[in-house]
């Protein structure tokens with residue numbers, strides 16, 4: 001893949017510091033990781049992402065900052081998700097500071113005999129940006145991607161276990177993590193989502209992200225038309241999908 005620069009279109013700059021947190025509402029997440037505990041980092045020179053106090057884990061910066069799944073171990077209570085791909089519903093605004101945020105969705109795949117995926121390195125949707133109603137918290141807001149595909153060119157079978165990883169990057173670039181563990185199933189065996197568990201609330205909007213080889217190439221359509229950037233086919237498809245989205 002070419003070294004491409006990402007530009008955020010219509011990116012609004014906000015100077016506030018950010019502490020973004022997410023809840024995955026469909027499929028069900030590993031569990032509640034909206035936790036910040038332990039000694040506050042400003043009073044603990046040894047504070048790292050995860051500290052132990054009397055043998056107990058603490059998260060002085062917040063548990064969701066931990067890669068790859070927000071400090072949560074693999075769950076044993078998986079839900080079913082269609083083998084052809086399915087819905088993903090997220091509440092992005094559980095804490096203050098994410099008037100805008102970037103989202104990435106990846107999956108990890110358990111290989112034969114593996115109890116957890118070796119990595120979460122398979123992106124399944126192009127990155128996108130959301131704009132929220134306010135820089136304060138807005139926990140009620142929700143968005144849903146009704147048909148997140150699995151990885152192209154890989155074969156998935158009913159019964160395979162995969163983990164859906166959702167990453168939200170804050171305005172300052174730091175990333176928070178959340179995961180949902182699913183077993184792939186015949187779509188007929190998975191209740192269809194509906195307007196009560198898969199919807200976009202009106203107070204969220206989506207921003208286009210586009211790619212170009214040269215920051216001075218101008219807007220995306222011009223850049224394509226003038227052939228000043230060379231783009232790989234997957235990148236073009238990705239952009240097309242995104243435009244149609």
Ligand SMILES: *[C@@H]1O[C@H](CO)[C@@H](O)[C@H](O)[C@H]1NC(C)=O
Pocket residue numbers: 027028029030031032075077078079
């Ligand atoms: C598994 O259990 C945890 C803890 O009760 C819960 O928060 C989570 O939503 C459950 N996940 C599924 C897929 O049922």
Ligand SMILES: *[C@@H]1O[C@H](CO)[C@@H](O)[C@H](O)[C@H]1NC(C)=O
Pocket residue numbers: 035037038053056057058059063
């Ligand atoms: C901090 O939160 C984590 C996650 O909820 C919990 O497992 C741990 O027991 C808590 N630590 C303390 C010292 O309360």
Ligand SMILES: *[C@@H]1O[C@H](CO)[C@@H](O)[C@H](O)[C@H]1NC(C)=O
Pocket residue numbers: 108109110118119120121
């Ligand atoms: C990530 O896991 C996949 C299997 O899901 C494996 O094929 C791939 O080599 C791994 N990538 C890295 C960078 O380890």
Ligand SMILES: *[C@@H]1O[C@H](CO)[C@@H](O)[C@H](O)[C@H]1NC(C)=O
Pocket residue numbers: 152153234
């Ligand atoms: C899928 O495989 C085809 C044929 O090998 C290849 O042309 C295409 O680039 C692959 N797609 C992706 C997204 O890797």
Ligand SMILES: *[C@@H]1O[C@H](CO)[C@@H](O)[C@H](O)[C@H]1NC(C)=O
Pocket residue numbers: 075076078110113114159160161183
């Ligand atoms: C998938 O996970 C479930 C529950 O954790 C387990 O019982 C099952 O054996 C796993 N399937 C595979 C193919 O490993």
Ligand SMILES: *[C@@H]1O[C@H](CO)[C@@H](O)[C@H](O)[C@H]1NC(C)=O
Pocket residue numbers: 191192193194195196197
């Ligand atoms: C939507 O689907 C959920 C889960 O399958 C179900 O419990 C609920 O009754 C459905 N709601 C409507 C309005 O159909």
Ligand SMILES: *[C@@H]1O[C@H](CO)[C@@H](O)[C@H](O)[C@H]1NC(C)=O
Pocket residue numbers: 143144145146198199200206245
């Ligand atoms: C929510 O908005 C996204 C981005 O426009 C779109 O892809 C998705 O289909 C919408 N979800 C629903 C349930 O309409």
Ligand SMILES: *[C@@H]1O[C@H](CO)[C@@H](O)[C@H](O)[C@H]1NC(C)=O
Pocket residue numbers: 213214215216217228
């Ligand atoms: C980017 O644009 C500048 C100014 O138009 C030009 O000098 C430079 O060669 C371009 N670089 C690439 C990689 O196209």
